Amino acid sequence: MGAIIRSQIPYVGSCGALDMVNFEAIDTVPQKFKNRNLYQHNPQVTLMRTTAAENQEIGRFIAGKLNQMEGPVRFLLPLKGVSLIDASASPSTTRRPTKCCSKPWKGNFDRGRIAG
DSSP states (O other): OTTTTTSOSOEEEEOOOTTEEEESSGGGSOGGGTTSOEEEEETTEEEEEOOHHHHHHHHHHHHHHHHHOSSOEEEEOOTTOSSHHHHHOOGGGTOOHHHHHHHHHHHHSOGGGBOO
């Protein structure tokens, strides 16, 4: 997003996979993250779910970048999940990344920036 901020051209964007951090094989996950919610996608890829606090920070970060744009803005936030894991999770398995990210995004995004 940084390169387009000052360009004054219209920006249409979206996001995906905001609910996870990618690592290589499970043994490459740093020790400080070993107790986090890990998902071994395959022998070469391990995903770590982000926390609610991390997703809130991501939402604020996105809103801040969008607010800096000098041109018209359209940003699409997937409401049924930011990843396959998020979309397929049940409420009991922490389907919260989309909600945690969207609340601060909506609360911090200057709606006057929306392209007509």
